[in-house]
Amino acid sequence: MERALYGPDGFYVRPGGPGPAGHFRTSVHASPLYAGAVARLLLWVDEALGRPEELDLVDVGAGRGELLTGVLAALPPETAARVRPCGVERAGRPVGLDGRIRWVGEPPGGTRGLLFANEWLDNVPLDLAEDGRYVAVAPDGTESAGGPLDGPDLAWLERWWPGAGRAEIGRPRDEAWSAAVATLEQGLAVAVDYAHTRDSRPPFGTLTGFRAGREVAAVPDGGCDVTAHVALDACAGPGAVLLTQRDALAALGVSGARPPLALASTDPVAYVRALSSAGEAAELTARGGLGDFGWLVQPVGVREWPE
Numbered sequence: 001m002e003r004a005l006y007g008p009d010g011f012y013v014r015p016g017g018p019g020p021a022g023h024f025r026t027s028v029h030a031s032p033l034y035a036g037a038v039a040r041l042l043l044w045v046d047e048a049l050g051r052p053e054e055l056d057l058v059d060v061g062a063g064r065g066e067l068l069t070g071v072l073a074a075l076p077p078e079t080a081a082r083v084r085p086c087g088v089e090r091a092g093r094p095v096g097l098d099g100r101i102r103w104v105g106e107p108p109g110g111t112r113g114l115l116f117a118n119e120w121l122d123n124v125p126l127d128l129a130e131d132g133r134y135v136a137v138a139p140d141g142t143e144s145a146g147g148p149l150d151g152p153d154l155a156w157l158e159r160w161w162p163g164a165g166r167a168e169i170g171r172p173r174d175e176a177w178s179a180a181v182a183t184l185e186q187g188l189a190v191a192v193d194y195a196h197t198r199d200s201r202p203p204f205g206t207l208t209g210f211r212a213g214r215e216v217a218a219v220p221d222g223g224c225d226v227t228a229h230v231a232l233d234a235c236a237g238p239g240a241v242l243l244t245q246r247d248a249l250a251a252l253g254v255s256g257a258r259p260p261l262a263l264a265s266t267d268p269v270a271y272v273r274a275l276s277s278a279g280e281a282a283e284l285t286a287r288g289g290l291g292d293f294g295w296l297v298q299p300v301g302v303r304e305w306p307e
Contacts, residue, residue, distance in 0.1 A: 109183045129168075
């Protein structure tokens with residue numbers, strides 16, 4: 001998985017490619033309402049920090065910088081002028097990216113502000129296990145039984161994914177998230193992803209692939225995304241809050257409610273605009289879709305959000 005996604009000519013680092021948006025649609029790509037909600041969350045963090053002279057916004061797994069660009073556009077100009085935006089991505093800096101955005105390979109230390117990771121952890125490579133053994137996967141996707149599970153992985157499964165059958169060992173995601181949160185000096189860290197919890201682990205796992213907008217077999221040859229849902233409850237540190245995207249976005253003012261019909265006669269243009277916005281909000285918060293994504297909200301030196 002590491003080689004297929006991030007090795008030489010890997011899916012995410014291949015130069016000249018379309019980037020993640022060319023293969024699958026995230027909340028960032030679905031609607032600018034998402035960036036607007038993240039901008040409002042950043043304003044909350046700004047208030048919690050006492051409106052510092054410099055406010056950090058770190059996007060982990062930044063793709064082509066779409067979220068950072070959208071948040072900067074959604075902020076009040078006086079706040080945007082204080083923001084230090086930083087994209088964290090293993091691929092090179094996108095051509096034409098806003099010059100204000102710093103582009104790095106690892107989360108920077110000493111962050112004071114908001115660290116946001118949208119659909120990053122599901123692409124942190126992991127191992128598969130089945131009936132007490134690792135699953136060996138060849139570059140063509142062929143699977144075979146591997147060696148017996150070792151101590152740390154076995155301990156993780158016993159705590160977070162107990163029982164026989166197939167499982168995805170989320171220990172590398174726990175470690176990656178812990179390392180990212182450790183770079184936050186003060187503020188809020190948020191991970192958003194396909195997720196499940198200990199009481200509802202999928203019995204056959206979730207490993208899959210995506211290419212050109214379609215779900216495909218998870219063949220680790222570099223030609224497709226290889227992804228698995230995230231055990232966000234295992235990642236959560238002390239004081240963390242787990243929510244659905246539906247509840248998180250509602251708290252940030254994203255509503256799929258239809259505009260009043262009377263507006264159609266008094267201001268038809270505003271009605272059409274509000275109706276379009278409501279449709280986008282409904283997609284972001286839909287049950288069985290994006291609304292079921294998990295939000296892991298980890299406060300560092302600030303009160304937890306949301307209340």
